[in-house]
Amino acid sequence: METFLKDDFFLMKYSEKQGMFLDSHTPPPRVYAVSSLKSSFEEMFGLWPLPIYVEAVLLPFKNQIIYDGILYPRTITFGRGMTHSFNESYKEAKKKSGIITTLV
Template identity: 40%
Template sequence: MILPENERRLFFHLYFRLLLYVNKKYRLYNVDSIEALKRLREGVLDIRNKLYDGPKVIQEFVRENPYGLSKEELGIVSNWRHFVRGEFVLFKCLKKYAIFLDIGEPPKAYGVLALSEPFSEIGLPIPTFVETVLLPFKGKIIFDGIMTTYPVILGPNIKRELGDLYRQAKSMFGIITSLPFTGKAKMSDEEKLRLYLRTKRSRMIHAEEIEELIRKNPRLLDTYHQEMGKIAARKYKRELRNKG
């Protein structure tokens, strides 16, 4: 679930040089070496944000090649223009990678490798909300080493909704393990309808899509009533249990 040591060293070798280039280009801090850059600590975050605010600088770095990198190394850096930046749910840790869940529309599940320490050992409650940047690296997805966490306690209802979103993401796209991801969801209309109806949140978000699916194929009305009947039955059972 972490990068091999030789790949980890290669990543930092390239990434710190890119950050140093960005710093010099935009004159953010008075540093001119990798060692001085590492000592900036919080300043590194400013440089990193500048990089992703204007990602064309990645291709400028590749064209200029100020550090005499090899063709293979330049290819790795060039691929970083396909980064994914945003908020994710660090949803679960598997043997091969951790699942970073993008709960946008549609949801996507990324299989992400840690750099030095497994995500399961960094002291965060899982699942938890994080903000980071995902990068392609030698056919895998890693994060850029900087992660903002949020002190949010997730209750059982939220965890249940996240589980539904994870299953929806897996059904639509599988686990995404490389970038850029250009795949399209391959689902029948009936499968889409069942996914859209799964949770209250999903039904609200996809209300128009649900209506359109049934309009296009009236036979799906039977599926709609079946699923809503199951939902009503589960709700009724919960109410009975709560009443004792």
């Protein structure tokens, strides 16, 4: 049976092919490395300040994680205090659990 994850995430950073999605809603926080199969995260969010609050469905695909093709960004910008808090959660998640690269 295939696994998927539908939730709100914080897109913390991205490269040409991957975005780092932070799930901090339920402890412990987790970071997912999500691959973009078509448009790069830079093309989609290049002008947006990080982190970006997005709703997404994450899916397993060929030993990686992808999203279902639609990301719903929330038009919310975060102040310095909240951004610092998200960055700390991101660092904590990477330290404790590493970066999750598969859902199966």
